[in-house]
Amino acid sequence: MTKPARAAPVVHPDGLPVPRRYGAMLTMSIAIAMSVLDIAIANTALPTIAADLQASPAASVWVVNAYQLALVISLLPLAALGEIIGYRTIYIGGLVLFTVASVVCAMAWSLPSLTAARVLQGFGASGIMSVNAALIRFIYPTRLLGRGIGFNTLIVAIFSALGPTVAAGILAVASWQWLFAINLPLGLVALAVAMPTLPHTARSGHRFDAVSAMLNAGAFGLLIIAVGEAAHQASVLEVGLELAAALAFGGLLLRRQAAHPAPMLPLDLFRRPIFALSALTAACSFATQGLAFVALPFYFQTVLGRSEVETGLLMTPWPLVVAVMAPIAGRLSDRYSAGSLGGIGLAILCAGMALLALLPPDPSVPDICWRMALCGWGFGFFQAPNQKALLAAAPPHRAGGASGIVAQARLLGQTVGAALVALCFSLAGSGGPVLGLAVGAGFAGLASIASFLRLMHDDPSRRPQRVDSVDFD
Numbered sequence: 320m321t322k323p324a325r326a327a328p329v330v331h332p333d334g335l336p337v338p339r340r341y342g343a344m345l346t347m348s349i350a351i352a353m354s355v356l357d358i359a360i361a362n363t364a365l366p367t368i369a370a371d372l373q374a375s376p377a378a379s380v381w382v383v384n385a386y387q388l389a390l391v392i393s394l395l396p397l398a399a400l401g402e403i404i405g406y407r408t409i410y411i412g413g414l415v416l417f418t419v420a421s422v423v424c425a426m427a428w429s430l431p432s433l434t435a436a437r438v439l440q441g442f443g444a445s446g447i448m449s450v451n452a453a454l455i456r457f458i459y460p461t462r463l464l465g466r467g468i469g470f471n472t473l474i475v476a477i478f479s480a481l482g483p484t485v486a487a488g489i490l491a492v493a494s495w496q497w498l499f500a501i502n503l504p505l506g507l508v509a510l511a512v513a514m515p516t517l518p519h520t521a522r523s524g525h526r527f528d529a530v531s532a533m534l535n536a537g538a539f540g541l542l543i544i545a546v547g548e549a550a551h552q553a554s555v556l557e558v559g560l561e562l563a564a565a566l567a568f569g570g571l572l573l574r575r576q577a578a579h580p581a582p583m584l585p586l587d588l589f590r591r592p593i594f595a596l597s598a599l600t601a602a603c604s605f606a607t608q609g610l611a612f613v614a615l616p617f618y619f620q621t622v623l624g625r626s627e628v629e630t631g632l633l634m635t636p637w638p639l640v641v642a643v644m645a646p647i648a649g650r651l652s653d654r655y656s657a658g659s660l661g662g663i664g665l666a667i668l669c670a671g672m673a674l675l676a677l678l679p680p681d682p683s684v685p686d687i688c689w690r691m692a693l694c695g696w697g698f699g700f701f702q703a704p705n706q707k708a709l710l711a712a713a714p715p716h717r718a719g720g721a722s723g724i725v726a727q728a729r730l731l732g733q734t735v736g737a738a739l740v741a742l743c744f745s746l747a748g749s750g751g752p753v754l755g756l757a758v759g760a761g762f763a764g765l766a767s768i769a770s771f772l773r774l775m776h777d778d779p780s781r782r783p784q785r786v787d788s789v790d791f792d
Contacts, residue, residue, distance in 0.1 A: 333460040333461055334457070334458060334459045334460035334461070334463070335457075335458050335459075335516075335518055339515075339516050340458055340459065342512050342515070342516035343454070343458045343513075343516040343517050343518065344458060344467070344470065344471075345512050345516075346509045346510075346512040346513040346516060346517065347410075347451065347454065347455070347458075347471070348470075348471075348474045349505055349506075349508060349509040349512075350410070350413075350414050350417075350447045350451075350506075350509050350513075351447060351448070351451060351471065351474055351475060351478075352474055352477075352478040352505075353417065353421075353502050353505055353506065353509075354417065354444040354447050354448060355474075355475055355478045355479055355482070356478050356481070356482050356485060357386070357421075357440065357444065357499075357502070358383075358386070358482070359478075359479060359481075359482020359485075359486065360482055360485060360486035360489075360498045361382055361383055361386065361437075361498075364486050364490060364495050364498055365379055365380070365382060365383065366379075367490060367495050368382060368433070368495050371494075371495060372427075372429060372430045372433065374430040378430060379430065381430070381434050382430070382433055382434060382437055384547065385434045385435075385437040385438045385441065386437045386438070386440060386441040386444070387441065387543065387730070387734070388438075388441065388540055388543060388544075389437075389438045389439075389440075389441025389442045389444075389445065390441045390444060390445050390448070390730060391539045391540065391543050391727070391730055391731070391734075392535065392536035392539055392540045393441075393442055393445040393449070393536070394445050394448065394449045394723050394726045394727050394730070395449070395535050395539075395583050395584060395720075395723045395724075395727060396527075396531075396532035396535055396536075396583060397409055397413070397445050397446055397449040397450070397723070398449040398450060398453070398583075398719040398720060398722050398723025398726075399527065399528075399532075399581070399583040399719060399720065399723070400527050400719075401449065401450040401453065401719040401722075402522070402523045402581060402716065402717070402718075402719035402720070403522060403523055403525065403526070403527055404522065405519060405520055405522055406450040406453050406454050406457070406520050406718075406719065406722075407454070407517045407518060407519055407520065409446050409449065409450050410446060410447060410450050410451070410454060410513070410517060411510070411513055411514070411517065412446050413442075413443045413444065413445065413446015413447040413448075413449075414443070414446070414447060414506060414509055414510055414513065415443070415506075415510065416439060416440075416442060416443035416446060417440055417443025417444055417446070417447065417502070417506065418443070418502055418503060418506030418507070418510070419439075419443075420436050420437075420439035420440035420442075420443050421440060421499045421500070421502035421503060421506065422499070422500065422502075422503055423436040423439065424436040424437060424440060424496075424499035425496040425497070425499040425500040426496075427496075445726075448726040449719075449722060449723050449726055450719060450722050450723075451471070451722065451725075451726070452468070452471075452706060452709075452710055452718075452721065452722040452725045452726070453520075453710075453718035453719050453721065453722035454517065454518070454722075455467045455468060455471060455710075456710050456715070456718050456722075457518050457520050457718070458518060462653060463653065464653065464707055464710070464711070465648075465649040465650060465651070465652030465653040465703055465704065465707045466646070466649045466650050466653060467649070468649050468652070468703045468706045468707050468710075469645045469646040469647070469648055469649015469650060469652070469703040470645075470646060470649065472641070472645035472646075472648075472649065472699070472702045472703050472706070473642050473645040473646050476638050476639075476641040476642040476645055476699065477638070477642050479638050484631075486498060489501070520718075521715075521716065523581055523716055525579075525580055525581055528575070528576075528579065528583060530575065531572060531575055531576055531579075531582075531583045531584075532583065534568050534569075534571050534572040534575065535568075535572055535583055535584065537564070537565070537568035538565050538566075538568035538569040538572055539565075539727075539731075540565075541561050541562075541564050541565035541568065542561075542562070542565040542569075542731075543731075543734055544561055545558050545561035545562045545565060546734055546735060546738040547734075547738065548561060549738060549741075549742070572584055573586070581716075581717060581720065582720070583720075585713075585717065585720035585721070585723070585724060587717070587720075588712065588713050588717060588720055588721060588724070591712050591713075592773075592775075592776045593708060593712040593773055593776050594708075594709060594712035594713065594721070594724075596769050596770070596772055596773050596776075597657070597705055597708045597709045597712065597773065598709065598724050598728050599766070599769045600661060600665070600701075600705055600766045600769045600770045601705055601706075601709070601724075601725070601728035601729065601732065602728045602731060602732040602735075603732065603762045603763070603765050603766035603769065604665060604668070604698065604701060604702075604705075604732065604762070604763065604766045605728065605729045605730075605731075605732025605733050605736065606732040606733070606735050606736040606739070606759070606762045607668060607672060607698075607732075607736065607759040607760075607762040607763040607766070608698065608732070608733060608736065608759075609732060609733035609734065609735065609736020609737045609739075609740075610736040610737075610739055610740055610755045610756065610758055610759035610762065611637075611672065611675075611694065611736075611755075611756065611759050612634075612736075612737075613736070613737045613740040613755070614740045614743070614751070614752040614755035614756055614759070615630075615633075615634060615675070615752070615756070616630050616634065617740075617744075617751070617752045618752035618753065618756070619633055619634075619687075621749065621752070622749070622752060622753070623681075623682070633684070633687050633688065633691065634691070635691075636688050636689075636691040636692040636695060637691045637692070637694050637695040637698070638695065639692075639695065640691075640692045640695030640696050640699060641695045641698055641699035641702070642699070643699065644695070644696055644698075644699030644700050645699045645702060645703055646703075647700075648660060648664070648699060648700045648701070648702065648703045648704055649703035649704075649707075651704070652703055652704035652707045655704075656773070656774060657704035657705055657707060657708035657770075657773065658708075658770055658771055658772070658773030658774040659771070659774060660700065660701065660704040661700075661701040661704050661705045661708070661766075661767075661770035661773075662767050662768075662770035662771035662774075663700065664696075664697045664698065664699070664700030664701030664702075664704075665697060665701050665763050665764075665766045665767035665770055666697070666763075666764075666767045667693060667694075667696055667697030667700065668694055668697030668698050668701070668763040668766075668767075669697070669760050669763035669764040669767055670693065670697070670760075671690055671691075671693035671694035671696075671697055672694060672756055672757075672759045672760035672763055673756075673757070673760040674690045674693065675687075675690045675691070675694070675756050676753050676756035676757045676760060678690070697763070701766075701770070705770070706725055708773065709721050709724060709725055710722070710725070736759070736762070739755065739758055740752075740755045743755040743758065
């Protein structure tokens with residue numbers, strides 16, 4: 320018998336058709352919600368996990384650190400690999416690994432076994448996050464790209480806000496193992512929807528550079544370790560050696576990648592002013608968020624004397640308003656410049672952080688809440704336009720490099736912000752939280768200036784573009 324001819328590839332010239340687009344965004348929403356929730360619930364449940372596994376608080380922190388380290392060293396390599404073998408392959412592989420690792424986390428019998436499982440889970444989350452933005456570019460038509468990014472930002476904001484509540488609810492009725500086991504049914508649903516809906520994309524012809532991946536891991540891994548050690552007041556010699564080693568790895572990476580047609584650390588994209596300014600804007604804004612989300616709980620509890628429950632409620636207006644503003648900003652970014660939208664949003668964030676730092680000695684709940692809402696308004700107003708600018712500044716075949724920078728800027732910014740809070744405590748003692756909020760306002764102001772500087776350059780997010788997605792059905 321003659322073998323049936325293979326069906327010709329179906330070309331979607333600009334995004335997926337509507338029914339399939341919704342399915343693709345559903346699976347991405349579930350996956351990104353799981354990865355975001357896992358960060359929040361692990362932080363919340365850390366004391367419970369440490370007590371059950373008979374681990375010291377200092378040792379148990381590795382349950383969180385292992386996940387973050389796996390993320391930071393693999394985001395750019397996986398984004399680069401996605402350009403070679405397809406974003407869909409990386410995304411589904413990351414989803415499978417994250418789901419399996421979650422089951423292993425639930426079955427962990429000791430701190431080392433849980434830490435090892437968290438490393439695997441971090442690599443799985445990296446597969447999801449590294450190409451998340453790149454896939455959105457191929458799922459939505461160009462004219463609606465801002466709307467797609469705004470919806471993704473909405474999901475992140477909602478589940479960031481729900482994280483502590485979900486963790487507390489599960490721990491109230493079950494053991495900590497269920498915090499991870501809950502990912503099994505969610506992961507299976509996401510996989511079932513992903514297989515028929517996520518698009519196949521054009522693949523680049525260059526080879527994966529394993530040496531550059533190792534140099535990237537050394538540079539960013541040691542940088543994160545050095546920042547963490549500095550935050551915990553390690554010796555100057557120890558931190559200095561770690562930073563020197565990170566710089567050495569980084570220098571070797573830059574030298575090796577200089578002539579590469581699609582560098583893992585996307586030097587080619589950073590030569591574009593819009594991309595470089597958008598990345599700087601993202602890193603500074605997420606440093607502001609990191610400073611705020613670490614400093615504010617200390618401020619509410621130690622300075623204002625609020626309970627843990629009151630602190631949780633007082634933190635809620637920020638992510639809730641982000642969830643409201645994200646889709647609005649996404650739609651506006653399809654019509655207006657990311658430079659102006661982001662600059663306005665970050666100026667509002669700067670004002671909100673400054674007003675929090677200037678709170679009176681005994682503020683009322685409304686006094687705190689409207690300031691938190693103002694911060695959420697500004698932060699939510701900038702995110703979707705900025706992500707769209709980062710993606711639009713890269714040609715379609717370099718969407719993976721841009722997507723990796725979106726995730727890397729967020730992670731590095733949040734990590735640096737959290738570490739700076741510890742430095743503020745060492746410099747100002749009990750006034751550390753207020754100093755941290757003031758520093759956060761400074762980062763937001765710098766980010767606002769960087770955003771407005773984009774108005775001096777041609778904004779590719781305002782140009783019509785063709786994004787080809789080839790689907791082998």
